[in-house]
Amino acid sequence: MTTNADGPQQPRPRRRTPAGAAVLREDVTEAIRAAVFEELAAVGYARMSIEGIARRAGVGKTAVYRRWRSKLHLVLDVVSALAVQGLPVPDTGTLEGDLRLLFEVTSRALRHPVASQVIPDLQAEAARNPEIAEAMQKALRDGQEGVASRIVAAAERRGEVRPGFDDELALDLISGPLYWRSVVIRTQKLPKGYLPSLARATAEAIKAL
Structure with missing residues (x-):
């Protein structure tokens, strides 16, 4: 019960949480x-x-x-959530070792039966729908490229790459080949020794920038 200058008032009823706010x-x-x-x-x-x-x-x-x-907003949310999950950042002590581990994890993810079907389909929709295209770009950029940029930054701190190297080109070198193989031409089984060779070649290419 509360009081004021006009005398006592009745107790205020408790406010109920609206059903929609559950x-x-x-x-x-x-x-x-x-x-x-x-x-x-x-x-x-x-x-x-x-x-x-x-x-x-x-x-x-x-x-x-x-x-x-709507269906569109649901798919956009799910695709954007991929960026939040991200990939683990390797820490092997060398650029080549970090790249090899990144490629192994990424390859397994891209060759997953669901991902191998969903990603090409969403890419086709992205060509027709700017909102899906933006969500796909964000998921890719904030996912693998976010990890790749930290790998390159670590290599720079270790002195494995030259000061002033082209970091944008380095990210393209890291992200392009495996994505092309797994998503664009949809190679289900990579050649034996492909990932170690790719990591070695990519590391050498980045050091030469």
Whole structure:
């Protein structure tokens, strides 16, 4: 009870939390995100539907729409989340060793059955949809390129590369060949010794910049 100059007042009723403000369960959110990847791999972006995602996640359509207002926004969120997850930053003590470890991890990720189907499909959609194109670019830039830039910076601190080298070209050298093999021409099985050779050649090329 409160009082003021006019005398005592009735106790103020407690404010109830609006039903729409309920906390969203993280396990449901993650189940929906996982279902998006599976649905993309199964039917592609064009044929993907909120109904199919909800069915695969074992939830109702309302659970999806409470989190994302459309199929496009759901896919953009999932793609952007790739950038947040990132890749581990190798620390082997040498540029070649760091590159080899990065290439091994990236190669496994790109050759994953789901990723090998989802990424080309999203690339095709990106050619038609600027929002998806921007999300894809951010995921790639903040993912592998973010790690690659730290690998190159570490090599510079160790004196393995010359001062004033072209760091943008170095990132292209690191990111280009494996992405071309795994995503563009979709080579499922790399030649024996390819990754060590690629790491060695890339390290030498960067040192020559």
